[in-house]
Amino acid sequence: MVANLRHPPVLSETRGKLTPHAPLAPLVWFKSGGAAEWLFEPKDVDDLSAFLAVLDPSVPVMALGLGSNMIVRDGGVPGVVVRLGKAFAKVDVLDATTLRCGGGASGILVSSTARDAGIGGVEFLRSIPGTVGGFVRMNGGAYGREVKDILVECDVVLRSGERRTLPLDALGYTYRHSELPEGAVVVGATFRGHPAEPAAIQAEMDRIAASREATQPLRSKTGGSTFKNPPGTRAWKEIDEAGCRGLRLGDAQVSEKHCNFLLNLGKASSAEIEALGEEVRARVKAHSGIELEWEIQRVGVAR
Structure with missing residues (x-):
């Protein structure tokens, strides 16, 4: 256990939900593993930023999305696990080619919103079972496309609580890897595609879904x-x-x-x-x- 978290100094100041010894197995796809020392579900970006700003810098922080590409070891996760909820799961259309996505938005929501707006090029996110935060951190990809191909910039809350907007070239993307700072939480991202017919976008999404169904468990x-x-x-x-x-x-x-x-x-x-x-x-x-x-x-x- 991390001793200085047994009585969290920010418990009375947070507007979100802070849970001690929170089982993580129900939150990850493998349905195995131990508990988080603390699980924090912030109310909004300001709540997350304030929480991290007063949290002892020695306490590790890890973001958790859908838990679809993760093994949580049986001894659990020390420090704070941050899980972004509905407040972070919105997707807005900025213009004819651009989407503004919360860090907790799923790939299905992003691709469906893009389809309805006639924005092509993000269909591959339909096939990745995760959230925008995980996609950005891991340069998620499938079917010949990667996040680096569509990302304009991302918003993060650093471990210090500082909020920062990082452009694509600041992330140091390689295959399934980024250089995002340790403990940083991706709270939003701007994606840019290209104009396309919704029917064509849906056809590509259907093709991807059928391929996944046929080849993956x-x-x-x-x-x-x-x-x-x-x-x-x-x-x-x-x-x-x-x-x-x-x-x-x-x-x-x-x-x-x-x-x-x-x-x-x-x-x-x-x-x-x-x-x-x-x-x-x-x-x-x-x-x-x-x-x-x-x-x-x-x-x-x-x-």
């Missing part, structure tokens, strides 16, 4: 794509060729439908899920010499 307890695609190949292909399709450790299993997905078949612990991932990495390394890199974020401490 969407109705399972999973964490999405587990490993980054290595240069010149695909992670699932290397995993399959290393004989890992269907590989199981307790209730953790490599999906038979898509080898780059790990599944919780029932009561798998986060330790089992992570260990299975490491076993896959070892087998791929032994088979092809390729070192798979985790794409899933692994947070917290082992039990």
Whole structure:
């Protein structure tokens, strides 16, 4: 435990909800893992900024979106986990090509709003199960597009509580990576697409949805794509060729439908899920010499 959080100094000053020892398993797709030392759900941006400004700088802060690409370790997450709620889930149309999105808005909401406004180029967000904050931090992408292709700027609240707007070139984007400061929370982003017919946008969204349905275990307890695609190949292909399709450790299993997905078949612990991932990495390394890199974020401490 972080000692200076046992009696949080800002409890009486926050307008949002601050919960001690908050279970995170119900909030993440794997449905496993421990608790947050504190879970903070701010009322709005001002509330978040004020909270972080008076929080001891030594206390770690982590943002949580839909928890769709994350393993929360069984010992839980020390410090404060920030979860953005409905106040951060709005999407506004600024002009014929531009959207202003809250950090808690889902990819489905963003892409649907874009469709209704005749803004193309953001359909790929329909296929990423997460929120704008996570997309921006991880340079989320699918179907040949990435956030760096549509991002104009993002609004963040730094660990100090300072609010700042960062342009695209300040984020240092590479494949599934940004250089956002540690502890920063993405509270909004501006995306720019291009004019398109709503019917054409819907057709592309339908194509993406059908492709996901056919190839991914969407109705399972999973964490999405587990490993980054290595240069010149695909992670699932290397995993399959290393004989890992269907590989199981307790209730953790490599999906038979898509080898780059790990599944919780029932009561798998986060330790089992992570260990299975490491076993896959070892087998791929032994088979092809390729070192798979985790794409899933692994947070917290082992039990």
